[in-house]
Amino acid sequence: MDGKQLRGTTPTGRRQASVQLVSVWAVEQRLCLTQVPVAEKRSEAVAMPQVLELVDVVGNVVSLDALGTQPALAARLLEREANYVLVLKQNQRELFAQVQARFAPLLVQAPAQEHREKGHGRGEQRRLWLSRYFPLVDAAGAWPGLRTLVCVQTTRWQQGRATCASRYYLSSLGQASASELAGYVRGHWGIENHQHWQPDVTWYEDGCRRDHAPRNLSTLRKLALTLLQCDDTVTSLRRKRKKVARDDNFLR
Template sequence: MSLQSHLAEIPEFRRQNKNFRYFLVDILAISVLATLCGADDFEEITLFGQQKEALLRRYLPLPAGPPAVDTYRRVFAKLDVTRFNACFMAWMQEVLPAEAAGQLCVDGKTLRGSGAKPLHVVSAVASGSGLSLGQVAGQGKGHELGAVPDLLALLDLRGALVSLDALSCQPHVAQQITKQGGDYLLGLKANQPTLLAEAERHTAALPDRQAHTRWAYAGDGSPVRYRVWTQSDLRWVDEQGRWPGLQTLVRVETSRHPSEGQPAVQQRYYISSRALTPAQADGFVRGHWAIENALHWQLDVTFGEDDHLLRHHHAAQNLTLVRKMALNLLKQDPSKRSIKNKRKRLAWDEPFLERLLAALCQPTT
């Protein structure tokens, strides 16, 4: 099914108003296409529809022409967030089946322009592809932990390793992941003091020869050494019974070596229900950064999400889903260009845009 076909399955919620002039699927499809081409808010989406009306009419009915800006505002404010997210997730399950997802990274991001009590959206990203798979929102970062189980419940976790930061290092989160057929990799900090102390104690004496070591460079050019140890002998871990399927403690040592002064050393700890070698653990710990680099950074920098002031929370959630749809489409394009340049090319190169339209929409007859 095309993305347009999935959008067409969202029930028309305006039936009580017999006078509406624009089909819901047209409004949503234009919003995604406009966002692909560089539009970041409703005014720009409206301008795109007006400028590309002739092209859009080949694929969308548009019986009354392209919608006006107030139509987008009203529709996105009233559109059922749960149904729109379900449409998005159904499309992504078709694009990326569960067995191909691999590592799923879960983390939250605040929509800073969504008011005095901003929304905090928890998202899931497939690490290997960088594709976003779904979202659940809460009001304020303090509600992230409550949103995580709701998002996990929507995902197919069978065979996946789910990575989360230390905020979600909770026994009930670990239990839910394993019950849904997945494995967990959880950051471990002081919110679990007993387990943290045991991880520090049981990994401190591991010899250097057992570490997986790699070097990289920081933004200022300083070399950084990463060393990763894993401990699978957990007979002396008193906390093991609270964590279903716990198999591995992970210790990551990061030492930055500036040109002057002493190295700065940091220790981080993780727990996992999967048996991991040091090299595997290093790969999954690094893989978790996909949600920052492939999603949050793109939404903020490339799509200007933090600069968009949209106080209506329903509209803000729906519009961030549109951005994720557009970002996923851009990531699936095989051309070797940045996301920013792909958006510009779609805006400037109409034959390129029409090829995408033909793949997403059925031509009108």
Template structure:
């Protein structure tokens, strides 16, 4: 029987220094909340780095982070040159409870900014997420909400803002838009962001928008919906439009997505309230499972001209942030985590997003995010590889 040769490891502790330096520089200005409490035995940056390593290796809770640190103390001491060993559970806990999430977010944004390349036709998606596990017992709707900004081409979370509840999600959108230069980019937002003020801000900042229509703009939604229902009845005959079609098949499922785009909007009541509004869009999804077909219609408005292919790409790209949220719930169990004291939920959400970015950028390993996390916990060399990924 032939023996398999051990694979060559092409990453090292020396290469890890580049990654550490990027983290250290990005978070250098983050104020350590423990300064007011007295002696500090462990640097804040070391606590953040150890937590990131732990989450990459499968830790979902602070207790698990502390156990990881204990089990990997020799390795972490070698990597970080720890003078006082690894932090205790209470150190991790109180650090994340007290750490100002605004400062943490600023560090997170600085780190991300070194990774993002500005692509042609850049698409940024904004979407909200509920951390359902943080709900207070007896108050099922008291969970923490966050709104995130997503670079679709690079599949990176660029920013995150916490809000009190879902109804306040629209207050976070202007803050997220101010975090980046959106010149020439297309911003996609679910129905929560379909507001005239948000559309105006995007245009004034040099971007374009695609905004979903639902009940929050019921009159506009009904007008656009009726227009496209009538257009379909005559198979778009005489309707000046563009269309683009996508078909996906697999696992006994067939999906056909048809995008219809028109600049025929002069009839639309109060259309001039929406800055630079140029097109209305119909996305018709026909989904067949076990010979049973269902149809779903979605409506959008946009400042883009009637380029159906470009618009289809942007709308499809928006689903990447929804996929990110699904992965956080499934692979990181974010929807079940109950910690909500102080700022711990929001700060750990940043760490999970950092870990997800690194895991998604590693393309060589076949398998999902959960498998990669297990592999990192089994093999420190693979953990180093995750942190040496070139974006």
């Protein structure tokens, strides 16, 4: 679950777009299940509980970015018989500091899972550590069902330069393996790469600015995106879109 601002609707002189949408993305199916607009002058965190009630999450794992990392939302997911993987950032200041301190001595040990890949002119190494024993993380007591802390350290090489970043996660999954947790963490970025990014580059979504059009057309773009991604033709989405416009048989 994640939010997106339609940047083309940002009023002159302001930083926040007037149209913001929170949507739920099914990672394996590459399908947008639902979306809800964020009320004016409110944050994505307010809309997330509303979106959650529209989706059957029983037996699933729900991942949320830092704005959705709230004890109340974690509790609601457990009530709905779902598990969670939540991004932990410094907006949860005390918990973040304690989790960071918990992993400090673990990072000199071998990771529980490691993955390397190359492509698009860059190389990337991802290493994952997890902890299911954290008695000194006092702030964890406020989090319903918290069973596992996760640290993912990413090193990226591009154009002869290396950058390194560490990210932390909270999870209610007590039995999941390191590779499964790595998959959930990696899968969360599917909503960025396959849903948020594609309308921008394939349909120039940020060029849509006025009245109700941005929100309405965002819904139509997601429907079209789902259909194009279901087709197994080996070509870019932009080429598929053009072929649909020119070839009625391909359209059908």
